[in-house]
Amino acid sequence: MDYNDEKLVQIYAQQCHHGSSYIVGNLQGLKELRDAIDEAIRTGQSDALLCPSDNELYDVKVRMLNADEAEKIELIQMPYTEQYGPKNENFYYEHKTDDPKAPYPPSHLFK
Structure with a gap:
């Protein structure tokens, strides 16, 4: 594999809050x-087709929340990879809401 010919990007989520x-x-x-x-x-959203060093393609979806929908960020899962809370849900949901369906996965924000 010629690494200079590929669009290589590896994205690592925060392990926990305040982590890098x-x-x-x-x-x-x-x-x-x-x-x-x-x-x-x-335009509000877009995609990028990238690959990590194992050359397995993946799609990165980018979404901008407009000023009138910025509160939607409180309805999606936290991005941490470390386990929080009593359930094995792989996210820490700190934004309390009356909506029993929250938190939503981030894919919920995309059309």
């Missing part, structure tokens, strides 16, 4: 991710 997250990639991959972010700023 990491984005590591080559020039082509980081430019593709940047372009997807720029497009989401212009």
Whole structure:
């Protein structure tokens, strides 16, 4: 595999609150991710097709919440990979709501 010909990006979520997250990639991959972010700023959402070092393609979905929908971020799962709470749900949901269906997965924000 020629790593210079691929759009390589590996995204690592925070392990827990206040932890660091990491984005590591080559020039082509980081430019593709940047372009997807720029497009989401212009249009509201976008996608980038990237791959990690094992060359297994994956889609990165980028969504910008407008000012009138910013509160939706409180209705999606926390991004942490560490286990929190009494259930094995792999997220810590700190935003309390009366909605019994919350928290939603982040895919809920995409059309």
